[in-house]
């Protein structure tokens with residue numbers, strides 16, 4: 001028996017493109033360096049995660065702030081309201097988001113394997129993350145009992161207690177579990193500290209850390225190929 005635990009954002013679906021497209025639509029300019037835009041936006045994302053999880057600030061407000069900070073640092077022309085407008089445009093794009101056909105195939109295969117249990121561990125505000133579960137139709141493959149949103153658990157990634165909660169939910173030992181995630185500090189270090197296996201989707205091609213996951217991939221194509229063979 002084994003358990004495969006997925007992060008949602010930039011793991012089950014790619015949200016990076018939507019983030020930049022929303023900014024371009026609001027500012028009316030082309031962002032020339034998408035990878036730098038994403039790098040700054042994500043750096044800012046890590047700063048206020050705890051306040052977001054505790055409900056002190058909303059996803060709209062924090063995304064508005066992240067956008068404005070990114071605009072400022074990239075020297076893009078913006079007005080103070082553009083951040084939340086971009087956050088709204090991003091939410092609108094998210095309402096059309098979907099899993100790739102390859103990801104659906106990989107999940108179908110896991111779901112039909114009686115020796116595999118599936119779960120989700122995702123960081124953020126409860127309502128916002130559950131909306132994504134619904135919009136992506138994840139019910140088809142994941143039992144809602146086996147979904148942990150950190151905003152509800154009151155613990156932030158990479159706290160190992162989140163992994164212990166999942167071990168209890170699934171009735172599995174640490175060595176039987178795999179974490180699949182894109183954020184090295186949040187997803188992968190927690191898995192390594194918990195004695196889990198891990199697959200790191202290193203989308204931003206960050207340099208190799210000291211403690212490596214079992215498997216590193218860089219694109220969605222590589223990820224689904226690895227999942228099919230896992």
Ligand SMILES: [Mg+2]
Pocket residue numbers: 007008009010011181182183
């Ligand atoms: Mg993620």
